[in-house]
Amino acid sequence: MEKLREFHVFEMLEGKSNLWIAAATVGSTALSLFVFKNVRSALANHHLLSIIEAKEKQCKDDRNKIADKLRTNDKEVLRRREFIVQLSATALAEAIRNREYTAVEVLHAYQAKALEADEKVNCCTEFIQEAEEWAQQLDIQGPDNAGLLFGIPVSVKENLFIKGYSSTVGLIKFITPVTEDSVVVDTLKAHGAVPFVKTNVPQTMISYDCSNPIFGATLNPVLPDRSPGGSSGGEAALLKLGGSPLGVGTDIAGSIRIPAHFSGVSGLKPTSTRISKKGSQASIPGSHGGRLKKIINYIFSEGIKKVEFVIHLYVLLPSSKSPVGSFVTDVFLLKLIQD
Secondary structure, eight states, X not given: OHHHHHHHHHHHHHHHHHHHHHHHHHHHHHHHHHHHXXXXXXXXXXXXXXXXXXXXXXHHHHHHHHHHHHOOOOHHHHHHHHHHTTSOHHHHHHHHHTTSSOXXXXXXXXXXXXXXXXXXXXXXXXXXXXXXXXXXXXXXXXXXXXXXXXXXXXXXXTTBOOTTSOOOTTOGGGOSOOSSOOHHHHHHHHTTOEEEEEEOOOTTSOSSSOEETTTEEOOOSSOTTSOOOSSSHHHHHHHHTTSOSOEEOOOSSSTTHHHHHHHTOOOOOOOTTSXXXXXXXXXXXXXXXXXXXXXXXXXXXXXXOOHHHHHHHHHHSOOTTSOTHHHHHHHHHHHHHHO
């Protein structure tokens, strides 16, 4: 009997020991997973930060190269630069054609003004290093048989491709420089324009603010404690401060119109599909508005007057290939059409 009792006690102790071992195993596994997850997260964050820091350094170096080249104490050069940036785009185009100014001289005037604006409100992302070479080629070519924008510096929204530069829309996944120009940039060059700087946008561009983790926040050029609007906020701020005679943005749900209003400049939204979107970065599938066009065509072809019906149908029956984010903008735009 005593031996049996000892056996039961031993069995209980052994059972408790097994429970403790099991608990310790589960605990150590959970702890290992927790540590691994946090270490991996820390390494990922460190990697992302290193990518952003490398981009910041590259952009800063590019700015400094241009700033060093533009630095001068020549009063006549400074006077002419000041006069150039006060001209309208049309008056400037005429003056360049009449050889009153060279394309390089005009570019230098606006590079200097853009650097000054960027210091105030952080509106620029990257200064195009090849811009001076393009301007020199135009001066050699001359205005005869030149395009409508001969010698005019043009600022370009960050999501539009310029070969050798990033179009991130504020997302690190798109930080690698692109390998070709957008159709918009190609067309500008064909007409003699000189794309010389890219301007800031909010992350994903689906925002009425203008801030992202890569290039930071752009401030309102009139009231720096407020936003310049989005998503073409960098463009609006630069134009308001005189850092560009002409800028190119994009607009689906107000991305040109809202910053223009917030910053006090003029903006134009062309009819959808009038200007090619090839070579522009979109943050979510469908955000270029292609599906909206199909819906509007359906509305008119079927004679449906109540837009609410189409909105509900669209939300209830989204494409299986398209995430929620890709049709929210289209639904919002339909509401705008209704209003």
